[in-house]
Amino acid sequence: MWLLLACSKPAPPIPPGILLVTVDTWRADHFSEEFSPEAWDVAKKGVRFENAYTTIGLTTPAHASLFTGLYPAEHGLRANNHHGYALKPEYLTLAESLQNKGWSTGAFVSAYPAGPEGGLDQGFAIFDGPVQGERPTQTTLEAARKWLSQQEGPWFLWVHAYEPHGPYTPPKAMKSKADGKGEKGDYAGEVRWADRMLGPLYREVLASNGWVVLTSDHGEILDEEPCNWQHERSSGEGVLRIPLAIAGPGIDTDIRTDPVSIIDLFPSIHAIAKIPDPGGHQAQDLLAPVKREVWYAESGLCEPDCSPGCSPKGILGKDLVALSTDGQLQLRPGRGLEGRSELKAQLDAYGK
Numbered sequence: 137m138w139l140l141l142a143c144s145k146p147a148p149p150i151p152p153g154i155l156l157v158t159v160d161t162w163r164a165d166h167f168s169e170e171f172s173p174e175a176w177d178v179a180k181k182g183v184r185f186e187n188a189y190t191t192i193g194l195t196t197p198a199h200a201s202l203f204t205g206l207y208p209a210e211h212g213l214r215a216n217n218h219h220g221y222a223l224k225p226e227y228l229t230l231a232e233s234l235q236n237k238g239w240s241t242g243a244f245v246s247a248y249p250a251g252p253e254g255g256l257d258q259g260f261a262i263f264d265g266p267v268q269g270e271r272p273t274q275t276t277l278e279a280a281r282k283w284l285s286q287q288e289g290p291w292f293l294w295v296h297a298y299e300p301h302g303p304y305t306p307p308k309a310m311k312s313k314a315d316g317k318g319e320k321g322d323y324a325g326e327v328r329w330a331d332r333m334l335g336p337l338y339r340e341v342l343a344s345n346g347w348v349v350l351t352s353d354h355g356e357i358l359d360e361e362p363c364n365w366q367h368e369r370s371s372g373e374g375v376l377r378i379p380l381a382i383a384g385p386g387i388d389t390d391i392r393t394d395p396v397s398i399i400d401l402f403p404s405i406h407a408i409a410k411i412p413d414p415g416g417h418q419a420q421d422l423l424a425p426v427k428r429e430v431w432y433a434e435s436g437l438c439e440p441d442c443s444p445g446c447s448p449k450g451i452l453g454k455d456l457v458a459l460s461t462d463g464q465l466q467l468r469p470g471r472g473l474e475g476r477s478e479l480k481a482q483l484d485a486y487g488k
Contacts, residue, residue: 150284152346152385153239153291154408155337156401158202159330159379160195160247161301161367162352164188166327167379174335175381178348182383183390185422190354190398191433193367193375195249196221198353198398199256199296203229205402205417207432216249223255228414230402231259231292237411240291244280246273246298250353260294273297273333281337290409297334300326300356320358347384347408351398354378371435371457382422384408396422397431433457 162172164186169176191201197213200223204211213221223229231241245251245265257263264279265271280295299306306325310332315324341348355375356367367375378398386408399419406413407421420426434457 150287150340150344150346151289151291152344153284153287153293153341154347154349154384154405155341156292156294156349156405157297157334157337157351158199158250158294159297159300159327159334159350159352160250161354161356162327162330162379163355163358163374164377164379165374166300166324167381171324171327172331172379174331174338175350175379178338178342178350178383179381181342181389182348182381182387183392183422185380185392185396187393187395188351188378188380188398189376189395189431189433190352190378193354193370193435195247195353196254196256199250200227200254202351202353202398202401203231203256203258205399205419207399207418208434210418213254217251217254218248222253223258225255225258227258228416229256229258230405231294233259233406233411233414234292234409235259235261237409238290239409240287240289241293242280242283242291243294243296244276244283245294245296246271246276247296247301250296250298265296270298270301273299273330277333277337281340284340292405292409295334295337297330299330299333302356323356323358342383345385347382347387349382349401349405349408351380351401352378353398371433376433376457382408387423392422394426395431396420396426397433400426 166172167175190198192198192208194216196216197208200211200213201207204227208214211223211227213223215221235241241260243257243260243263247270248266248268250256251265252263262283276295276297280293284293300323304319304322304326306322306329310328311321311325315321338348354367355378357370357372357374399417400422402417402419403413404422407423420428
């Protein structure tokens with residue numbers, strides 16, 4: 137008697153598209169072969185930006201800057217969504233622009249501050265995430281890969297990983313004695329764990345002739361400042377400097393050292409998708425020579441449990457940082473972007 141064995145057909149390859157991954161609270165100095173080998177392998181296949189900066193150390197407004205190409209003073213978000221801040225519908229988002237041109241759009245996020253209550257769902261046909269708190273990145277990835285397997289035309293997929301945001305509970309296998317003890321070591325372990333989970337998705341997208349864009353909303357304070365583990369208030373390098381890399385067809389292998397901003401992903405992804413840049417923003421295409429005088433960033437409003445001595449005195453207590461090609465000038469206490477014309481004059485004098 138013959139036994140007929142049913143062979144499962146391999147899943148059809150996904151069509152080319154653009155994968156945007158934002159790893160929450162990922163420091164630029166933890167974007168390396170040691171801490172994030174999967175992401176580092178992506179960067180080696182494309183262009184890596186060594187001096188990329190976010191606009192603010194908070195999840196909701198930083199993502200709003202990425203999706204609109206605008207600074208917080210322009211899009212209006214100065215704190216996270218659970219403080220009542222949300223992107224207004226009149227602002228055109230990256231997802232809306234792609235969707236208007238026939239691209240399928242999907243967002244799969246791992247924490248409430250990246251959720252639709254902050255207006256970040258604008259332009260996404262499907263937006264999947266927790267209704268409160270956070271969820272494991274693995275859960276987010278399972279939903280994202282299921283959606284991706286169903287695509288038949290050009291697609292734009294945003295995946296948000298909440299590890300390595302605190303509290304830190306990495307698997308023991310992801311920790312190394314070289315990382316140090318306590319929260320500093322646990323943070324490094326969570327960076328490795330997030331990277332390990334995301335690796336298969338990176339490889340699948342690149343194998344499909346698609347593009348991978350890797351970045352973070354902001355970094356974290358380790359032990360450099362009194363506000364330990366309170367990135368919300370900081371305007372320091374550990375919070376404002378973020379990982380950034382792009383790989384895929386037509387992306388030359390390169391390492392860029394010129395300062396760039398998270399807002400620059402708005403026109404850059406338009407360029408990758410071969411969709412006209414709608415304009416109306418302060419961003420520049422990263423795939424072309426970037427030339428501007430000043431890059432701005434600011435500190436965020438503190439959470440209620442912020443460390444003693446780290447709470448700003450209202451919104452005008454926010455620090456403003458201006459970055460130039462020849463250095464950094466920081467004012468404390470800052471004036472928010474409302475004071476940027478005054479700061480620009482000082483920066484111009486500083487650069488002479």
